Amino acid sequence: MAKSQIIKDLANGSIDTQTALKRTKVLLQEFDDERLLEWVNYEIEGYPDDVEVPEYRRISGQSFCSYIKGTMSRFLKYSNVPLSLGNMPENERELFYYANMRESIGALKGTIHEYERKGTSIGRIIPAEYYPYIAKCNNDMGMVIQSAEIQLNMPQILNIFPKVENKLLDILRYLENQFGNLDELDIDVNNKSEQELKEIVNHIYVLIYNDQSVTIGNDNEFNNSNIASSIKTAN
Known part of the structure; x- marks a missing residue:
């Protein structure tokens, strides 16, 4: 299967990190899971004072x-x-x-x-x-x-960008494996069973929070x- 354009663009630096985050957000919204979107939203909008930042930040x-x-x-x-x-x-x-x-x-x-x-x-x-x-x-x-x-x-500080981009690539590659080409920024979750969707969401959790980086608290300020x-x- 040919690689999705969003993956190729991110891998070769044709799009910036902010654009890649927004496109990934569109895809993740299909799962209707707010926690799944937290990390993407924080990277796009900034981290609130009552949320502990990821270790790379x-x-x-x-x-x-x-x-x-x-x-x-x-x-x-x-x-x-x-x-x-x-x-x-x-x-x-x-x-x-x-x-x-x-x-x-x-x-x-x-x-x-x-x-x-x-x-x-x-x-x-x-x-x-x-x-x-x-x-x-x-x-x-x-x-x-x-x-x-x-x-x-x-x-x-400069290393924040490749850290975020690597997470995005992992997420996008996994979504591509599960749903096929992502060029239309649309995935058909209706073709998956409830259990399959749960497993997919849990796997994406691991890709995002594998270092347990986003937790409530503010003990580093x-x-x-x-x-x-x-x-x-x-x-």
Whole structure:
């Protein structure tokens, strides 16, 4: 059987990831299963704050800060230096080494192009409410942090696109095997029994969520309850 055009287009880069996601969504809608569409919708529209992102969208980075030390009349200023976390507990440090990329695939592509045009790296601002606690962890309350951010690993960000495309190719190839050519963006689910459809849907679940990447929760953002309580103590 000849390969469907959508598969060939995606495999040779003739269509962008956003277009491939939309076409795949049209096909998956035939199953009338909302959970089956969640991943596709999140990649098209972006991930809400109350949904944990897939592992490939958790990006590591290096934290940097600018701060001053001393008195109002005599002080030293340090600009864009690595952020020391001092004696901060290990279970809290992760929040300063990773960031979640929640943007839609289309928005993420635009963000990357903009930063590449400027010749700068993509970063995430560390909220100012954490600065006193960071100073406390360094046993240095005279450390006045003026700004801090996580500068993210660009190769990991760029790797989001092939990760998504590989999932799409797996899904599309499986649908083609089950229903034939996909060029009309239409599959006849009426030719399958209820049990067959259930097995097909379950298999697609595995292709999408094999790393259990999309779950409800938000424990990778700057809202860790342990840190929140520590901030109150620091203040």
